[in-house]
Amino acid sequence: MRDIVDGLIAWRAEGLAFAVATVVRTWSSAPRQPGSAMAVNERGEVLGSVSGGCVEGAVYAAAEEVMQTRKAQQHTYGVSDGDAFEVGLTCGGTIEVLVQPWDALADVDEVLAAVKDGRPVATVSLDNKQLAVWPTRVAGSLGDPGLDRAAEQQAAGMLSAGTTGVVHLGAHGEQRLTAVEIFVQSYLPPPRMIVFGAIDFAGAMARIGGFLGYHVTVCDARPVFATRKRFPSADELVVQWPHRYLESTEVDERTVLCVLTHDPKFDVPLLEVALRTPARYIGVMGSRRTHSDRMRRLREAGVSEAALARLSAPIGLDLGARTPEETAVAIAAEIVATAWGGSGLPLTGLDAPIHG
Incomplete structure (x- = not known):
């Protein structure tokens, strides 16, 4: 719903009737997770998706009927449903979809x-x-x-x-x-992505973090670099020493931390704090030599081996990235893999379900 909420609010402002189709349950290699939503209004306009294109036509027809009858419908779609290319999931999964008229939705x-x-x-x-x-x-x-x-x-x-x-x-x-x-x-509020180090790579991370649905904060101690002109897509800019900011802000199990400063005077005190938080992902940029020196400094500061094992460093997956944008894709790919238990390997040759 979050990805279509602006459109639904606009439809409400126009006084348009609509129906909302929501994935309520999935089996096997279904393309979308429970909660994924698609809406159809009385003009025939569509927002969102429930299957990435596999069954949207059938859901569209159900939504039109629901708008007319004002009665909810529940449908299950799978690869065995008639012509799989028309109303089934060609990926082999199964989804259950609830289609409701907008006036059934409380407040x-x-x-x-x-x-x-x-x-x-x-x-x-x-x-x-x-x-x-x-x-x-x-x-x-x-x-x-x-x-x-x-x-x-x-x-x-x-x-x-x-x-x-x-x-x-x-x-x-x-x-x-x-x-x-x-x-x-x-x-819930969007998960947080906190990017430390106002460098070119941070700008690319802020853009891809927003695309992935994170609330993105860019933090740097240097005001000349942490500017809105350089980071227009960041939700929040903070000019403060990174470790002090991290000590004062909220970090939960959904938070991801991207440390791009690769400067020990920033990195070491920041990582000492970061490794005490429940953050889901802590990625650190730098060469292997830089990281080796960083690990030495952290051990000297008393950080345990168990804590150090949480670090993803060098940050990102091996995609052969060169540009800030390519590097951001590599980092984002590792974050997604960490969240869902992905291997990071090419799907070609793997027997595991594609959608988890």
Whole structure:
């Protein structure tokens, strides 16, 4: 939803009716994850995707029907569905899609505003009914008070963990393996990418980080380099010693840190702090000689071998990159591989599922 929220807000401002199709469950090598969304408005305009092009035609037709009937539909698409090139997933996976009319969405304008602003909110869907769950309040109903209470508790827990998926509850809220299936979708603020070192490579990283959905901060102690003119795509520019900034800012398990300074007076104190954080990825730029000296200095500072093993250095995958843009692609590829457990190897010759 996050990638189409601006378009949905614009449709609402125009007073257009629309239907939203959301991937609620996947099996095998499905091309999109649960939560991926596609919307169709009454003019026939489309936003987003649920399968990367495999079943969009069938979903489009379902959305048109949903707008007319105002009744939600749920469809499962897989490679065995008739002509695989027309309505199936040629990749071999299977997806389940929930298509809802916009007026079934609880407090739709407030939910869209929260998603756009990066404020936490979760939605709970059951056919034509929906709950919206914020950290401090709830809106909407699934049609039963007990079910509402159970769904609210489930959504609050999933929102705090940032997870999305199908949950089974009894008709009145009790937990069961069968009975009612609800779909909980969590919207958290975008994960952070903090890039240290206001160099040309940092500009390319800021652009690709934004493309990947990160909130990008560029930090450098030198005000002459950390300027908006040099980094127009960064969400935030910080002029401060890197280690001091990192000590004062929020870092969680979704945060990625890209240390591009390759200068020991910046790197060593910064990495001492970075290795105490729960950051998912800590990549450090520099030659092997520079990194060897850096490791020596960190060991002398008392950093343990277990902590040092968290460093991705030299930073990025071996793509033969030369330019800042190519290097940013190599770093981004390693970040994606780290997040999803990818090998970084060419898919040619691998038997593993393509989409994980």
